[in-house]
Amino acid sequence: MTIKTPIIPKKQTFAKVQAPHEVNQKAICVFAATGFFLDTDTYWKDEVVLPAAAINKLDDAGFLLESKPWFQWHNTPKERPFQEVVDEFSELFKTIVSEQIENKSVILPLSGGLDSRTQAIVLKELQANVQAYSYQFEQGYNETKIAEKVAKQCGFAFDAFTIPKGYLWNSIDDLAEINGCYSDFCSPRQWAVLNQLKGYQGVFSLGHWGDVLFDDMAVADDLSIDLQVEQIIKKITKRGGLKLAQTLWQAWALEGQFYDYFYERVKALLQQIDISHSANARIRAFKSLYWAPRWTSVNLSVFEAAHPITLPYYDNRMCEFICQIPEKYLSGRQIQIAYIKQKAPQLAKLTWDLYHPCNLYNYQDYYTYRGLPGRLQHSLKYRVKRLLGKPTIQRNWELQFLGQENDKQLQKQLFSDEFKQFVPPLVTQDMYRRFTSKDQLQHAHGLSMLLTLSKWYNKQPIESV
Known part of the structure; x- marks a missing residue:
């Protein structure tokens, strides 16, 4: 069977590979940092997602035999008005x-x-x-x-x-x-x-x-490859995501440091994109891939x-x-x-x-003196609401995680006996404590990712994990 994936696939197509049927803890750490799995990674070592813009050959059992790109992101601009x-x-x-x-x-x-x-x-x-x-x-x-x-x-x-x-x-x-x-x-x-x-x-x-x-990626086009990697990591990691990823990495006793692994993964993928003269085009291609x-x-x-x-x-x-x-x-x-x-x-x-x-x-x-009155009026309106005890909700997690009833549901998911077998309870307890007692904005992503991992783990057959 041959499957040709679009340049930007609108759905994930899974395939098997020859590897142990084990949870891919390194991939999950990246997921915790960014909110998505990198490259073809999945929760499992013996399962991948077919890459974008590739012609993929699978056998009758669904094992990936070969994958070759049919399109490469490039930057060959045609000058015109x-x-x-x-x-x-x-x-x-x-x-x-x-x-x-x-x-x-x-x-x-x-x-x-x-x-x-x-x-x-x-x-x-x-x-x-x-x-x-x-x-x-x-x-x-x-x-x-x-x-x-x-x-x-x-x-x-x-x-x-x-x-x-x-x-x-x-x-x-x-x-x-x-x-x-x-x-x-x-x-x-x-x-x-x-x-x-x-x-x-x-x-x-x-x-x-x-x-x-x-849009551009807000970087200089002659940015070095290492600085491009740093920019990508800044763009794709969520607030508090690196902290959670490193905590999981240590709790699972994985070798080395998470950031070093993550950096090298991103750099290797970025170097495969044959656009050396435009950092903006290369980073755009990375994000699209x-x-x-x-x-x-x-x-x-x-x-x-x-x-x-x-x-x-x-x-x-x-x-x-x-x-x-x-x-x-x-x-x-x-x-x-x-x-x-x-x-x-x-x-x-x-x-x-x-x-x-x-x-x-x-x-x-907007950022000049002419836009100042509008910015001030906009800001003042929300400051007044906050002073009146009715702060403006800006993020969905505020509606789903805050408040007594939400907290009860959240704890039920995070502190189940089953999930404790996957993520050490101290990791979950520490993230929950940080969210409830300190800067919620800083730790909301981490809490949300632990909730996601909890739902995934709890719906797996016990023998598979």
Whole structure:
């Protein structure tokens, strides 16, 4: 059997390899640090995920015999005027979206950002029947306000949802089955409104990965390979993730130091990318090879639990297009901004949430004196709420982990007798203590990863681990 994987796969495809059937503790430490498994790693030494952009040969028993890349990320820019690049993007984007939706009704998640706004423009241009929606956290920033304005200007039906406190605990087992415990359970907040999404008709058009492909990586292009590795580690590790990974490494008595192992793994993978003249292009390629398919794509499974998904920015042609764009045009989201301004000037005048309250015409003022009044007003509003005892919820874990009832459920999962056999109780107890008594923001990721590992371990047959 031969399986050809896309440049950015939208789902993981598993295969067997000749190795002991043992838990891959080193891989799990990386998972704890970053929130995703690196390269082809899985929970098991004798199981891998097929690599991106490869032609893979498997035998009848599902063992991987051979894997060869059919596409290599490259940086071979074709010099041409910026407007020509924008026009090329416009034509390609329309072609891809049109082919993907095939005249079906479309379900469009909207935000205050750029990716979904570009999709709204092309879907309107294609005269698609669109049901748009957005969501915000209970007691959170009103994210749906901008999305509703986008939908209204495009003539789309629109629903606004609220992500409630503690929704996770009634359905965490189902979510664990859907994502296979290859992602934490707080990141895919769309899980909270899955039943509502199932009530729609059509296919999802999702804007995932546009923000990575159409931006620079904020580094100098002549950055050395070692500094590139350091930048990647900073980008992919979560707050407190390195601490948890090293703690697990020591608790499992693995040889050496976690960081040294992690650094060498990242460096080896980065050196395989044949882009030596552009650090930005090389880091973008690394993220697209290893972060997109092993983290972003995992959470797409939640959308697929409701309806089929389409992803214009995942399309092979879009990836090939990126490789041929001069890096100077990719910095600062220039292409998408220009596209929106040209195609829908009124949409460009709506607030860009990243630079609230600025829009696509004045966002450059955000960090200048001209943007100071808006920044101060925005900050003051949330400070007042905090003083009144109603702080703004900014992260899903705040709704799922904080409060007496959430804490009861969390402890039930973390301190089960079964999980103690996998992760030493002192590790879990220390992380829980740090989260509940110190900086919650610093330790929330670690707690979330231990919850994920607990669900994975507890659903394994006892004899297999």
